[in-house]
Amino acid sequence: MGSEFFTSRLGKCVGLNSFRSYLSEFISTFLFVFATVGAGMASRKLAPATTSDPSSLVGVAVACAFSLSTAVFISANISGGHVNPAVTFGMAVGGRMNIPTAIFYWISQILGSIMACLVLRTMTVGQHIPKHPLPPEMTGFGAAILEGIMTFGLVYTVYAAGDPRRGNFGVIGPLMIGLTAGANVLASGPFTGGSMNPALSFGAAMVGGSFRNQAVYWVGPLIGAAVAGLLYQNAMCPSSSPDSSRGGVSEVGV
Secondary structure (H helix, E strand, O other): HHHHHHHHHOOOOOHHHHHHHHHOOOOOOHHHHHHHHHHHHHHHHHHHOOOHHHHHHHHHHHHHHHHHHHHEEEHHHOEEEEEEHHHHHHHHHHOOOOHHHHHHHHHHHHHHHHHHHHHHHHHHHOOOOOOOOOOOOHHHHHHHHHHHHHHHHHHHHHHOOOHHHHHHOHHHHHHHHHHHHHHHEEEEHHHHOOOHHHHHHHHHHHHHHHOOOHHHHHHHHHHHHHHHHHHHHHHOOOOOOOOOOOOOOOOOOO
């Protein structure tokens, strides 16, 4: 019985529509990481001697907000527009998608992030891919808590923006999701880098050649996403339909 159930679930992950979803997640994550990491590289290029310039932080936050809004918008009707393994995890924990599909989403998102960082590294000779080093005043535990809280807010916004009681998702949903991410970057950029996205951190770490503190950007966001998914699904919107093969709330995520 268990094997038949798993086979049935796995069968839903290999159809043409599923591959469209995976490709959509790859493309949208690629575009998001390319813009966000590229903005960080551009700020360092313009002010190489400045490590704490507020304008650089604002520039990265704006790039994050706009690129994430766009990435969600272009992929929402195809894959749900997750663009983030933490969001996918939150949707799976909340019962909005099955585990095999979530795994394929993760693979697509991570590959998209790695490819974006590779393109940036190859095309900008002599430039380093910006990673997320922790400052001396931050511990790994504290950074994970901070990333978890921010990801909780992001995933909670994803659920709220896609709540079917709000009607059509439209353009406002992706914009609200992007603004939430941008605000979090402004709040935490100097402390953790404001990732909220394990794929973003993993791609930059792999291409940049350093996995130091990588656990911070997986453990914190995944826990925060799980809490947001469970809370919204069971307490705020318990009557919404579970298990969407494309993974989003009302066919949308981030």
